[in-house]
Amino acid sequence: MIIDLPATDTSAVNAALVDIREAGGAVTLGRVLTLVIVTDDSAAEEAISAANDASREHPCRIIVIARGTRKSTSRLDAQVRVGGDAGASEVVVLRLYGRLADHGEAVVVPLLLPDAPIVAWWPGVAPAHLASDSVGRLAHRRITDSARSARPLQALAARRDDYTSGDTDFTWTRLTSWRALLAAALDQPPFERVRRAVVVGSPTSASSDLLAGWLANQLHCPVTRNRSSNAGVSEVRLERASGTIVISRPQGKIATLVQPGQPDRQIALPRRMAAECLAEELRRLDADEVYAETLVHGVGLVKAGGTVRPVGQRAPAHTRKEQEGAHELSPGVFPAPATSAAGTTVNVTPAPSARSTGVRQARAAASRAKSGGLARVTAEPVVDEKPSRVRKTAARKTAHRKTAATGKTPAGKATTGPAPRRRAPAHRSATTRPEKDSR
Numbered sequence: 001m002i003i004d005l006p007a008t009d010t011s012a013v014n015a016a017l018v019d020i021r022e023a024g025g026a027v028t029l030g031r032v033l034t035l036v037i038v039t040d041d042s043a044a045e046e047a048i049s050a051a052n053d054a055s056r057e058h059p060c061r062i063i064v065i066a067r068g069t070r071k072s073t074s075r076l077d078a079q080v081r082v083g084g085d086a087g088a089s090e091v092v093v094l095r096l097y098g099r100l101a102d103h104g105e106a107v108v109v110p111l112l113l114p115d116a117p118i119v120a121w122w123p124g125v126a127p128a129h130l131a132s133d134s135v136g137r138l139a140h141r142r143i144t145d146s147a148r149s150a151r152p153l154q155a156l157a158a159r160r161d162d163y164t165s166g167d168t169d170f171t172w173t174r175l176t177s178w179r180a181l182l183a184a185a186l187d188q189p190p191f192e193r194v195r196r197a198v199v200v201g202s203p204t205s206a207s208s209d210l211l212a213g214w215l216a217n218q219l220h221c222p223v224t225r226n227r228s229s230n231a232g233v234s235e236v237r238l239e240r241a242s243g244t245i246v247i248s249r250p251q252g253k254i255a256t257l258v259q260p261g262q263p264d265r266q267i268a269l270p271r272r273m274a275a276e277c278l279a280e281e282l283r284r285l286d287a288d289e290v291y292a293e294t295l296v297h298g299v300g301l302v303k304a305g306g307t308v309r310p311v312g313q314r315a316p317a318h319t320r321k322e323q324e325g326a327h328e329l330s331p332g333v334f335p336a337p338a339t340s341a342a343g344t345t346v347n348v349t350p351a352p353s354a355r356s357t358g359v360r361q362a363r364a365a366a367s368r369a370k371s372g373g374l375a376r377v378t379a380e381p382v383v384d385e386k387p388s389r390v391r392k393t394a395a396r397k398t399a400h401r402k403t404a405a406t407g408k409t410p411a412g413k414a415t416t417g418p419a420p421r422r423r424a425p426a427h428r429s430a431t432t433r434p435e436k437d438s439r
Contacts, residue, residue, distance in 0.1 A: 002085055005078040010110040013078045013092060017111075020082055020090075031089070033060045033117045033282070036108055038135055039124055041066040041095055046274075047123040052087030053275035058282040061113050062091045065104040065135070074098035076107060105134040117141070117285045121278065124148050126155075131164035143281055145170040145274075146206045156206040160295050165287040171206040172291045173277040177269055178211055178233060178247070185238070185245050185259060192240040194219045200235040203227045211236070213298030214290075223302050232271065 003020070005012055035055075037047050044066040051062045075098060081091040094107050112118060120139035130136040130144070146169050149155035159169055186194070197215045201208025208225065211233055216223040228234050230250055238245040243260025247267075255269035 001081070001083045003080040005080070007075055008078050009076060010107055013080065013094075014110060016078075016080050017090065017092070020080065024082075030059050031061050031113055031116060032058055033119055033285070034113045035060045035062045035089075035282070036118060036120045036135060036139065037062065037064045038104060038120065038122050039064070039066060041068045043124055044093065044095075047121070048091060048093070050123075050273070050275040050278055051121075052089070052091070054279040054282060055087040055089035057279045059088045060282075061111075061116075062086070062089050063108055063111055064091065064093045065108065066093060066095045067101040067104070068095050068097040070098060070101050072097045074100040076100060103134070105138060108135065108138070112138075119143065119282060119285070123274065125150075128158060129162050130159075130167055131162070140166055140285055141281070142167050143170070143278070144168075147171050147174075152204050152206040153209065156209065156295075156299075160299060163292065163296055165292070168281055168288050168291055169206075169295075170274065170277045170281075172210050172288075172294070173280055174207050174272045175211050175214070175233070176280065177272070178236065179214065181247055181255070181257065181267065181269070182215075182236060182238070182245075185247070185257065188259070190240075190242050192242055194221050194238045194240055196221055196239040197223045198226060198235075198237040198239075199223065199233065200226045200228050200237075201233040202229075202231050205232050208233050209299055209302065210294055212302040213300075214294045215298075216301040217294055217298030225302050 001020075003016055005016060035051060037044075037051060039047050044064055048062070048064060051064075055062065075096075077095040077097075079091075079093040079095075081093070085091070092111055094104075096104060096107070100107075118139045119141045120135050121143040123145060125148070126144040127133040127136070130142045136142050142164075144155075144159065144167070146152045146155035146159060152171070156169070156171065159167065197212075197219060199208055199212040199215065201211075212223050212225045215221075215236075215238075231252065234250055235246065235248045244258075245260075246258040247255055247269075248258070249255035249269050253268070253270050255267045257265045257267055
């Protein structure tokens with residue numbers, strides 16, 4: 001049943017609701033919350049249809065703020081729907097015109113259910129600051145849909161910058177099936193750590209960015225966000241020591257699960273509609289902590305090349321050696337990972353210089369000769385870089401040893417004090433064996 005109330009006010013709308021309830025013989029109200037939908041007049045019917053389907057799981061009072069043209073005079077046209085036209089709820093459609101279109105909270109407050117939670121939903125373009133919006137201040141939960149924006153990635157960035165406890169987005173709710181499949185695949189043996197993850201999706205898919213951020217935040221591994229021509233999320237790859245887990249959905253309905261040592265399986269993975277996402281979000285009226293961590297921290301960890309750990313955060317002890325070349329933990333601790341042309345991370349380990357290698361060999365030989373355990377040593381280290389400088393240094397050391405043995409300076413003058421004890425030279429010819437001590 002639909003009752004139209006043109007050019008009315010909120011008092012008349014409340015009176016109509018009471019009359020309908022008394023005429024129907026309803027003694028009590030089985031409404032668990034108030035759902036406020038803020039949309040334009042042209043898109044109101046689509047949002048009402050989704051809310052009616054969700055109300056069969058969550059009986060509620062639906063208040064629709066349908067903003068009309070602002071060029072006309074201020075006017076409120078109301079419509080009350082009950083019965084088969086309202087699912088398992090009662091729907092109040094408020095069409096606002098003129099200056100009244102900017103003051104939706106003024107007509108919503110008299111129609112709210114007493115002592116019931118309030119959920120606000122923006123099916124289309126949402127305000128820049130949800131918590132400070134006139135309707136958003138009334139709500140316990142605030143639901144948006146960045147995918148309906150002209151620029152989904154910019155809309156998701158705005159939600160991240162302005163996040164307040166209680167905010168959520170349908171781009172996150174659409175990932176529930178993906179997250180469930182990935183978690184179930186990792187719960188099967190062998191229980192190995194994921195070394196690297198790849199998320200493939202549309203360049204404008206905000207859900208792909210959120211899924212990559214969730215993997216980065218939960219698995220603490222490099223995550224690469226690749227782009228494809230398919231809509232939404234099309235593929236996820238988890239690389240482990242025993243093989244790669246792949247979930248591929250190129251067409252948007254059937255996904256293929258590939259696991260090492262198991263046959264490929266076909267899984268139904270259709271794209272979720274607005275009614276299904278809304279019903280899921282209405283199941284909880286508290287803040288979604290996992291979404292908050294993914295949006296605020298996880299999305300920022302995903303970068304080109306797979307650098308996923310923020311500066312200053314240390315890796316777990318058992319994975320630190322493996323992540324040394326892939327994570328930028330703090331300035332100067334580990335080198336930054338190199339990025340190939342394909343967008344993947346390439347761990348680069350600098351090769352030791354020839355000069356440093358030769359100096360270490362010379363010091364090791366001198367130490368063995370001093371301890372008496374060296375039977376055969378090389379004459380000088382094999383050095384490829386700057387050999388003349390090494391030879392000059394060896395010559396100066398030989399002259400110093402001769403001076404110490406004879407007790408005279410290079411000019412022929414005797415030195416004062418007892419002559420220092422003679423030591424075995426650090427470098428000998430490869431064909432010369434050390435002479436026996438005559439004493």
